[in-house]
Amino acid sequence: MTDAAADLGRDLRVMTLVGVAHFSSHFFQLVLPPLFPLIRTDLGVSFTELGAVMAVFFAASGICQVLAGFVVDRIGPQLVLSAGVALCSGAMALAGFTPGYWGLLPAAALAGLGNSVFHPADYAILTGRIARRRIGRAYSVHTVLGTLGWASAPLTMLVLAERYGWRMALVQVGVAGLALAAFIALQHGRLKIEPSEHGSGGGKADWRLLTAGPILACLVYFILLSMAQIGAQNFMPTLLPLVQRTTLSFAASATTLYLVCSAAGSLGGGYLADWTPHHERIVGAGLFAAGALTVAFGFAPMPDGVLLALIGLSGFLVGATIPSRDMLVRSATPPGATGKVFGFVYSGLDIGATVAPLAIGAFIDHGAPRAAFGFIAAALLATVLSALFVKRQVRTEAAR
Secondary structure (H helix, E strand, O other), X not given: OOHHHHHHHHHHHHHHHHHHHHHHHHHHHOOOHHHHHHHHHHXXXXXXXXXXXXXXXXXXXXXXXXXXXXXXXXXXXHHHHHHHHHHHHHHHHHHHHOOOHHHHHHXXXXXXXXXXXXXXXXXXXXXXXXXXXXXXXXXXXXXXXXXXXXXXXXXXXXXXXXXXXXXXXXXXXXXXXXXXXXXXXXXXXXXXXXXXXXXXOOOOOOHHHHHOHXXXXXXXXXXXXXHHHHHHHHHHHHHHHHHOOOOHHHHHHHHHHHHHHHHHHHHHHHHHHHHOOOHHHHHHHHHHHHHHHHHHHHHOOOOHHHHHHHHHHHHHHHHHHHHHHHHHHHHHOOOOOHHHHHHHHHHHHHHHHHHHHHHHHHHHHOOOHHHHHHHHHHHHHHHHHHHHXXXXXXXXXXXX
């Protein structure tokens, strides 16, 4: 085997291991919601109380994510990653044994703690182990497998619950996740980052690093992008019938197409990210075009076929920018600080995911669904400006 072939094989194994772990992260994020009708009937609780369970999950994940980044840089991502899979899995198995509603809340908090480690650990491994010429494609595979985790969870849980009941469905996926955690732990050597690569906690590897201009600019970027993505993914089935007079079934299908095309765009975007160092241009062109299309969805009536095609194109354009987004963060990250920086900036996704539903829900409640599309478009266009600012900040820091 040639050195090039061996190098490619090593990179593919690392991509696969990290991608499967990311798949499990997104899968466990959507394990409980499909079971809510069954849990509600069995435990005699409201949907508001069940919504609080997911709020606890994401609050724990968001709060702990920055700290998880520091732990990744201190002890190494390979240890933290398997622990995260184990925590998510074990928490879901415990949720299956809970005698009542109040047992779901600590299980959700424990799962959120496990979920907090994935982005800092995943990106530390990919950045430290993958050859520079393939890093963009590695980031794209990571994104796509996470999306597939979201897509597979609802059907999996419904099938298992129909056959075994919701409790045993949770136990079964929890046990499967624990087996995956053990397998990842056994791959320690393939995922290990040497101390010189993941940092020792000295120098800039402290909280002050996160106040640097490029890092704060990346955080703003993630907040804005999350507002746009959450708005589109979560509310398109509600908004399209209000502004385009489509059926609910059509709107749901359009949302699925948007997500599928976004995943396809991420794969193509990985090649683009490896091809050019001008990642801000890819982000700018893709999100500007997607923003313009979003305005059209809200204000320009169009036939169903045209609408469906343009929604798919919009999803593809947004997805194509994601590997370049991650490359921008990588360019702003000092050596040895990958875990803490990715953990910090990815917490912006949780912030944006909190703001967007409140804003768009208010637009809908006040009879202004077109303004909701304007809000999403404005967030996309503002993200373009934030990406350009990130690049400018990186250049400024490099010139010092």
